[in-house]
Amino acid sequence: xxxxxxxxxxxxxxxxxxxxxxxxxxxxxxxxxxxxxxxxxxxxxxxxxxxxxxxxxxxxxxxxxxxxxxxxxxxxxxxxxxxxxxxxxxxxxxxxxxxxxxxxxxxxxxxxxxxxxxxxxxxxxxxxxxxxxxxxxxxxxxxxxxxxxxxxxxxxxxxxxxxxxxxxxxxxxxxxxxxxxxxxxxxxxxxxxxxxxxxxxxxxxxxxxxxxxxxxxxxxxxxxxxxxxxxxxxxxxxxxxxxxxxxxxxxxxxxxxxxxxxxxxxxxxxxxxxxxxxxxxxxx
Numbered sequence: 438x439x440x441x442x443x444x445x446x447x448x449x450x451x452x453x454x455x456x457x458x459x460x461x462x463x464x465x466x467x468x469x470x471x472x473x474x475x476x477x478x479x480x481x482x483x484x485x486x487x488x489x490x491x492x493x494x495x496x497x498x499x500x501x502x503x504x505x506x507x508x509x510x511x512x513x514x515x516x517x518x519x520x521x522x523x524x525x526x527x528x529x530x531x532x533x534x535x536x537x538x539x540x541x542x543x544x545x546x547x548x549x550x551x552x553x554x555x556x557x558x559x560x561x562x563x564x565x566x567x568x569x570x571x572x573x574x575x576x577x578x579x580x581x582x583x584x585x586x587x588x589x590x591x592x593x594x595x596x597x598x599x600x601x602x603x604x605x606x607x608x609x610x611x612x613x614x615x616x617x618x619x620x621x622x623x624x625x626x627x628x629x630x631x632x633x634x635x636x637x638x639x640x641x642x643x644x645x646x647x648x649x650x651x652x653x654x655x656x657x658x659x660x661x662x663x664x665x666x667x668x669x670x671x672x673x674x675x676x677x678x679x680x681x682x683x684x685x686x687x688x689x690x691x692x693x694x695x696x697x698x699x700x701x702x703x704x705x706x707x708x709x710x711x712x713x714x715x716x717x718x719x720x721x
Contacts, residue, residue: 547669572621575600576625579631602637653668
């Protein structure tokens, strides 16, 4: 099945790493305003990003549009695509005989593109940080919560000192005070970000923790130079985002951590199996 033309977000992320500094600032501004981009002018976007109108013109040509006017037309068509409420308006029309094939095609594309865009080097760097850190803290909110929980569950089998943030009691202050220099904070950062997430990331930076992000595009990044950023595409033909790539990436990372820790992971897994046997809590 032939895929539709790329979204504005996809067009930006395809060239994001190669953008000059001024155009990258504009890219961040555009990504932050995707849901209401059509309500801005090119001049307003340039002013918000503190770049010139000439820089804005070059940027929109670079991502495949003759002018901002053409990008604005597509922005109107894409408006509110991040929210399931607005996507629901077209759901009845979308559920035709090809709905299943579109769903599978989107997931397969997101899966292959997420791994391709991140690359082996970035994934191995993330694995190394998580494997060697004194402690690993894992945070995810809203749609990232279950992915973070899955990551913490797998990591707890491969290594000790894995902490999930926030815990069930939402005692953020008590949890964040335990962050130490050299710890890793694994951040699951998906679109429609919780306002708390930036505060948690900034607290981790002040504590000297290392940051690893599993992040979907379409937002101003919380990452900085020196952080490890794994890109995870989540767009879907469904009214809900797709997190199949996120689960696959988490599986890959945690298996890599177990392999890198070698004997320590094996001993921990053996101890866990012995406890299961003693507790009798698993039916085979």
